[in-house]
Amino acid sequence: MTTSTREQFLAAAEQLFADKGFYGASIATIARKLGLTKQALLHHFGNKEKLYGEVLRALSERLAANNAAIRQRYPDPAEQLEEMLLAQFRGQMKNQDSARLIMRELLDNEQRADRAGNWYLKDYLEELVSTVQSVNSSYSRARALAVVYQLLGAAHYFAVSQPTLDNIFGKRQMAITRGCFEEQLRRLIRAALA
Amino acid sequence: MTTSTREQFLAAAEQLFADKGFYGASIATIARKLGLTKQALLHHFGNKEKLYGEVLRALSERLAANNAAIRQRYPDPAEQLEEMLLAQFRGQMKNQDSARLIMRELLDNEQRADRAGNWYLKDYLEELVSTVQSVNSSYSRARALAVVYQLLGAAHYFAVSQPTLDNIFGKRQMAITRGCFEEQLRRLIRAALA
DNA sequence: TTGACAGCTTACCATGCGGTAAGTACATTG
DNA sequence: CAATGTACTTACCGCATGGTAAGCTGTCAA
Numbered sequence: 001m002t003t004s005t006r007e008q009f010l011a012a013a014e015q016l017f018a019d020k021g022f023y024g025a026s027i028a029t030i031a032r033k034l035g036l037t038k039q040a041l042l043h044h045f046g047n048k049e050k051l052y053g054e055v056l057r058a059l060s061e062r063l064a065a066n067n068a069a070i071r072q073r074y075p076d077p078a079e080q081l082e083e084m085l086l087a088q089f090r091g092q093m094k095n096q097d098s099a100r101l102i103m104r105e106l107l108d109n110e111q112r113a114d115r116a117g118n119w120y121l122k123d124y125l126e127e128l129v130s131t132v133q134s135v136n137s138s139y140s141r142a143r144a145l146a147v148v149y150q151l152l153g154a155a156h157y158f159a160v161s162q163p164t165l166d167n168i169f170g171k172r173q174m175a176i177t178r179g180c181f182e183e184q185l186r187r188l189i190r191a192a193l194a
Numbered sequence: 195m196t197t198s199t200r201e202q203f204l205a206a207a208e209q210l211f212a213d214k215g216f217y218g219a220s221i222a223t224i225a226r227k228l229g230l231t232k233q234a235l236l237h238h239f240g241n242k243e244k245l246y247g248e249v250l251r252a253l254s255e256r257l258a259a260n261n262a263a264i265r266q267r268y269p270d271p272a273e274q275l276e277e278m279l280l281a282q283f284r285g286q287m288k289n290q291d292s293a294r295l296i297m298r299e300l301l302d303n304e305q306r307a308d309r310a311g312n313w314y315l316k317d318y319l320e321e322l323v324s325t326v327q328s329v330n331s332s333y334s335r336a337r338a339l340a341v342v343y344q345l346l347g348a349a350h351y352f353a354v355s356q357p358t359l360d361n362i363f364g365k366r367q368m369a370i371t372r373g374c375f376e377e378q379l380r381r382l383i384r385a386a387l388a
Numbered sequence: 389t390t391g392a393c394a395g396c397t398t399a400c401c402a403t404g405c406g407g408t409a410a411g412t413a414c415a416t417t418g
Numbered sequence: 419c420a421a422t423g424t425a426c427t428t429a430c431c432g433c434a435t436g437g438t439a440a441g442c443t444g445t446c447a448a
Contacts, residue, residue: 143374
């Protein structure tokens, strides 16, 4: 299993952007992780903004692929939605870099000239919204979006806060909380759709 | 109503930290907003990290004061919790700088040497957790934290995403969604405690 | 064998960063 | 009137940043 230099750059960049944000991460530091110079990075990606865009694109493709798989496996829309949200939660708990990266993009994309990630997020959200609507057809699009966002927020916020929460409440306490979080989240999802 | 230079610095800093994050915001830019030089700022706050800490402290004091007022006004814990969460949501929708600032702190505080904001957030969270426990005494501390965090996340995530959502779905659609968000949130809060 | 290209390197540059040092202008106080 | 302190300024520093330019090396096709 050989990973191309390009892919290694993308992986290293994802981690550093997640840790420090777009401004805080430097391309020289990313390159140093592979033992290369920043000019090697620039050779592959042109500039920092484009690198960031590619990282985001790769991430959103992974998200979309997951949802597509779930949509295939489960016929019932209510199950689909529940599984999509829970899968996304589990994924973000496992790969917290991706969770933090999306959160940062939510915060930053207005600031940066090129709004690289907007449109990928859009597709992802639209899919969830329309799934909610097919579960509960009395919900307007606007209300379905509110529901989706609350559930997404409940999960994403927690995933992103893990290091801070470990700091505040201690690892032991948080291990227990993590243990019951998913069950509680499932409850919340069902309540929101009832 | 004269605001001291110091207070003006804090206000300007809050805004810029919220916009660009700790790394992205420069003290020179903050000072320029008041027509002063960065050395004036350094005169008042010593260094960037301390300025950031003071901004966070001021913010957390506002949060604590709001909660204290609610705790006084409402005798019933269930009402207290609902009002605290909704008040926090409304506050964050009105002052989105503060919402983004807290979110950024959640993401960044592990990275920065001095973890300025940890302990303020701690008090705030503990208060909510213990309120949940007095509403539903069958919840363990760990489970109460899970519940609190889900509800907090549902609200905070939405507040923080406003500019991005406006971009994706358009201002009209989002105005409608904002209109039904709070009612939906209230439903979610009650469901989580039942 | 030559030419082109991919994948790097070193060298360099202007800009902006946080921070120090030293000084100025002005008000308050002994 | 002198001393002290506050609220600023200009001047400067060393360093890291994103990006450009030019060149080196190996591969591969004509």
